[in-house]
Every structure is written in C-alpha cells, then in structure tokens.
Amino acid sequence: MNNKIKIAIAEDLDFFRSVFIDIFQDEKEFVIVGAYKSGFELLENIEKIQPDIILSDFHMENGTGLDILEGLREKNLVIPVIIISSYTKQESEAILNCLDKGAIDILEKPTEQSFKASFDLLRKSLLKKIRYIYNNTSKISFYNNKNIKDVDYILIGASTGGTKAIELILRSIKKLEKTSIFISQHMPPRYTKTFAQRLNEIGKNKVVEALDGEKVEMGKIYVAPGGFNMIFRDNKIKLSDGANYIVSPNIDVMFESFLPYSKRTCGIILTGMGSDGALGLKKLHEGGAITVAQDERTSVVYGMPKAAAELFIVDYILPLNLISDFIDSISK
Secondary structure: OOOOEEEEEEOOOHHHHHHHHHHHHOOOOEEEEEEEOOHHHHHHOHHHHOOOEEEEOOOOOOOOHHHHHHHHHHOOOOOOEEEEEOOOHHHHHHHHHHHHOOOOEEEEOOOOOOHHHHHHHHHHHHHHHHHHHHHOOOOOOOOOOOOOOOOOEEEEEEOOOHHHHHHHHHHHOOOOOOOEEEEEEOOOOOHHHHHHHHHHHHOOOOEEEOOOOOEOOOOOEEEOOOOEEEEEEOOEEEEEEOOOOOOOOOHHHHHHHOHHHHHHEEEEEOOEOOOOOHHHHHHHHHOOOEEEEEOOOOOOOEOHHHHHHOOOOOOEEEOHHHHHHHHHHHOO
C-alpha cells in the first residue's frame, strides 16, 4: 500500500458509492482507504486513513462536500478534494463555493439517460486528473525575452485550480477601458454561466458568458460557455461545439483564433493538467504575442504551464499574485 495512491470517498447514495469504488478496482496503483456515507464520517476517520485524494459528493445529509473542505482547513490538513455532483441550477453557486474553499475540481456524476457513456467519461477523466495531481512534481524555469507593450486582447486559459486563480486575478485588476479579456476555463456545461456571474460581482469590470455571434466590446471580459470553444473572428465571438475535443472549452482553439492579431495580444496559461493551450501559445508567440505562464509554486497542477514552458516560448513565468499586476501593465 505504501506505493499506492490512497483514495477516500464520501457519497451518501449506496449506488454511486459503489460506482466510485468500481472506478479504481482494476487500477493497481490505487487503493480505497475509506468509503463513507457522509462528510462528517470521513472527517472523523481522516487521521486514521490518511488519504492522498478525497472524492466527495457535494450534497449529503450529514456533512456536505463544503463541510469536508472546511473540516480539513480546521485540522490544518492539505488534501486535494475533487467534488463529484449532479448539476442543479439551485446548487451551482454553492458548488462553485467549494472551489473557493480549496476543492481542486468539479466533475459531473453519470446521468441516467446515458449512464454507460457518462460513466466511461467520468472514469477516464477522474483517473487522469488524479494521476496528474499526485505525480506532477517537475520543475522548470525560464526568463522573459520580450519588451512589455500595451495590448488589445488578453487570453486566459486554465483548468484544474483555475477558477480560484481567475477569481484572484479579476478581483485585483484595474478598470479596463480598451483591452478585452477572453477566458477559457475547462469546466462542465451549465457551471460557466454561474462562474461568469460570480466574476462579474467581484471586480471592476463587466464579465459575461460569451454568446454566439456577440460583438466584442472594449473593456469587457468574456467567459467561454462549457461544452463550447470560443473563437474570435471579425470582432465577433463564434462558439463551436467542443464535443470532439478531449477538453473544452478548448484553449488551443481560442488562442489560434487570435493569430491574425498576435502582435496586439497576450496569451496566459494558468494552472491545469494536460497540455491544452501550449501549442496555441507557441503559435501566438511566433506571431509576436506576449506569452505568460503561471509558475509551479502557485499552480495547483503544474501541467499546462509546464507544457508551454518546455516549448521555450514563454516570455514570463509568474506567480499568481503577480499576474494581475502584469495584466495592469499591458492593458489599456
């Protein structure tokens, strides 16, 4: 067991608890150290089981996913928590609050209508995320080689850990006058509207979930809707179906749509697993764009920023707390 990734599960429904356990049954590098019917039951046993990763439903009668996050904080324990929940419009805001409290990601439960397909998708996504979170410890450093200039477009791509990072950035940046910001955050459909509404409430700038055919306004911030890729064309937003992409909203697609405007653009890759955005950022860099990646120390998962840095096309590798200042320095 010493070399295995220890998983703890909190889910009040017997059926879904067994579903989550089944995900790891044939995976030799994982071991289930506890499966509980409530968040409080998991917290009572946390010191004994010492999990590496916690999977938790959001809504449970005796201790929610949010209770688990708050309990871990009270115990001064730093354990990655992934929230797996059925979407309801009424609970979407509360589920997003889990990201504020330290959850590293949200995944949707399999649906009754297409259980096998959605279960297979969940299994594949969950195993990949956990392996990345647990094993990703590589380090890389790079230094800027490009003069700072004002830009018209700032593009932000993020995945695991990105929602909180984006909130911290948008809370701090100045009021934009002429520069527009475009955000592609890997997130399940239906949550991005609530996410955009929250971002709109915390900072100085207007934030909206992007609409197909919408004309881009200076000084506005656009969030790609879940399940779609956001494309910039003729000063309008075009939304394309993200179903054929491994991850969506896809960051590479967004970045590449700005290639004709590279010299007026800054591309930023924040925390996240995988490599989405790296190739698009490379193309932007070759066209004259400013390129930025979040550093390893402040990234929840140093996957996407690392992939970009390893291409040697990142002008600035910055800690999260300096990215908002950098945006202020290049925006109008």
